Amino acid sequence: MTSNKITFFQRFEKDILSGAKTITLRDDSESHFKAGQGVSVSTYETDRWFCDVMIDSVERIKFDELNLIHAEQENMTLPELKTVITDIYGEIENLWMISFHLVRS
Numbered sequence: 224m225t226s227n228k229i230t231f232f233q234r235f236e237k238d239i240l241s242g243a244k245t246i247t248l249r250d251d252s253e254s255h256f257k258a259g260q261g262v263s264v265s266t267y268e269t270d271r272w273f274c275d276v277m278i279d280s281v282e283r284i285k286f287d288e289l290n291l292i293h294a295e296q297e298n299m300t301l302p303e304l305k306t307v308i309t310d311i312y313g314e315i316e317n318l319w320m321i322s323f324h325l326v327r328s
């Protein structure tokens with residue numbers, strides 16, 4: 224059973240609500256999202272709902288393929304983005320780029 228819900232670390236809430244962050248990079252456990260799907264978004268820490276987003280695309284990407292465009296879409300520098308991913312997932316090669324836009328907050 225796949226979920227219509229995704230969580231983000233609270234520190235990214237502002238960037239998602241302002242539209243500054245339009246992608247998230249996840250591991251295989253969150254590769255089930257589909258383009259056109261509406262998803263409810265909550266904080267990871269306290270499970271507080273803060274918006275709904277629409278998924279625009281879900282694409283495989285390798286860690287080594289990450290570039291400045293991805294960093295821009297995360298509202299980070301590329302070194303910051305790579306550090307964030309490694310902090311969350313450890314050394315990881317295969318990622319999923321989930322693009323989204325805000326629908327309701």
Ligand SMILES: CC(=O)Nc1ccn([C@@H]2O[C@H](CO)[C@@H](O)[C@H]2O)c(=O)n1
Pocket residue numbers: 230231232235246247248249267297307308311
């Ligand atoms: C439980 C769990 O994995 N939660 C996650 C995973 C990822 N992310 C964000 O996605 C981007 C790339 O990973 C970065 O902006 C991350 O902070 C997040 O907010 N919450």
